[in-house]
Amino acid sequence: MRKAYLFMAATFLAAIAASAASAQTAPNRQGFYADLGVNYTVPTITATNGISTEKESGGGVGYSLGLGIGLKNNKTRIGLEVDYFKVSDVFGASGLSNTVIDYTAVGTFYPSANNLWLRLNLGYGTAELSGSGNSSSAGGFVWGLGIGYDMMLGKGGVALVPFISYLNLNRTDDFGGALAGQNVYAKVAMWQFGVSLGLKH
Numbered sequence: 001m002r003k004a005y006l007f008m009a010a011t012f013l014a015a016i017a018a019s020a021a022s023a024q025t026a027p028n029r030q031g032f033y034a035d036l037g038v039n040y041t042v043p044t045i046t047a048t049n050g051i052s053t054e055k056e057s058g059g060g061v062g063y064s065l066g067l068g069i070g071l072k073n074n075k076t077r078i079g080l081e082v083d084y085f086k087v088s089d090v091f092g093a094s095g096l097s098n099t100v101i102d103y104t105a106v107g108t109f110y111p112s113a114n115n116l117w118l119r120l121n122l123g124y125g126t127a128e129l130s131g132s133g134n135s136s137s138a139g140g141f142v143w144g145l146g147i148g149y150d151m152m153l154g155k156g157g158v159a160l161v162p163f164i165s166y167l168n169l170n171r172t173d174d175f176g177g178a179l180a181g182q183n184v185y186a187k188v189a190m191w192q193f194g195v196s197l198g199l200k201h
Contacts, residue, residue, distance in 0.1 A: 027152060029070035029110070032200055033077060035161065037064040039194025041085045045098055046187040047129075056090045056098075062192060066106060070200075077108040081121060083167060085190060096131035100188050102142045102167055115159075119146035125169040127186050129179070136179035138172035138186065150198060159198040166191055 041062035047054045068079015083102040090098045104123030111118065121144030128137040148163030169188040 027115075027150075027157070029074050029077065030072055032069055033067070033079070034199045035064070035066040035081075035196040037066075037161070037163070037194050037196030038062070039064065039163075039165075039192040042191040042193075043085065043087060043100070044187075044189045045087070045090060045127075047184060048186075049182055049184045056087075058087060060085065060087050062190070062194070064192075064194070064196065066196075068106065068108075075110045077106075079106045079108075080104070081106045081123075083165075083190075083192070090129070096129065098188075099128045099130070100169065100190065101126050102144075102169065104142060104144065104167075115150035115152070117148055117150070119148070119163075119165070120144070121146070121165075121167060125167070125172075125188070127169060127172055127188055129175065129186075136175040136184070138175040140169055140172040142167060142169045144168065146192075157200045161196045161198045162194070163196065164191070164193055 039062045040059060042059045043057065045056040062083060062085035064081060064083045066079055066081040068077050070077045081104050084100070086097060086099045088097045090096050102121070102123060102125040104121035107120045109118050110116065121142070123142055124139055125142035126137055126139040128135055144165055144167035146163055146165035148161050150159040150161050152159050167190045172186045175182070175184045175186070
């Protein structure tokens with residue numbers, strides 16, 4: 001399975017690199033921008049109570065929303081991003097789902113004249129386990145890295161943006177709710193292979 005993920009990432013990066021190589025001039029990136037994305041998320045979810053550890057990996061559809069502004073240097077953007085992902089039947093338990101939402105500040109850098117970009121995410125993420133009418137949630141620091149390419153659609157400032165991102169909710173606080181007092185915490189790492197629709201790119 002890991003080889004399949006690596007092949008997917010390599011193919012995706014090759015497509016981005018080929019598109020970037022064909023670009024010649026940069027658009028005006030100053031001012032407001034917005035992105036709405038969908039992706040295939042590959043999570044690794046680890047939950048532990050200090051005595052035993054459960055680990056879950058799989059895949060599913062995730063969503064993202066980004067808003068921000070481009071700076072006058074035309075190479076840097078700063079903004080905010082929300083990423084959402086939900087997976088069902090985690091840890092082999094039918095009906096048990098895990099919902100992850102990350103809220104991050106985002107810095108995007110365009111290193112050359114073309115539309116290839118690199119991204120840094122820093123912020124706060126939450127994980128919620130729910131099932132059988134009960135739920136428990138916790139949060140913690142999240143960081144991430146990303147790479148992508150703005151494929152401009154005409155001259156109207158609209159772009160189709162393929163990207164790869166990695167988001168890491170390093171360790172949550174102890175879960176509350178149904179798991180309160182049991183010293184359970186989680187780690188959630190997510191690879192995202194997706195595409196977004198960008199406005200004012």
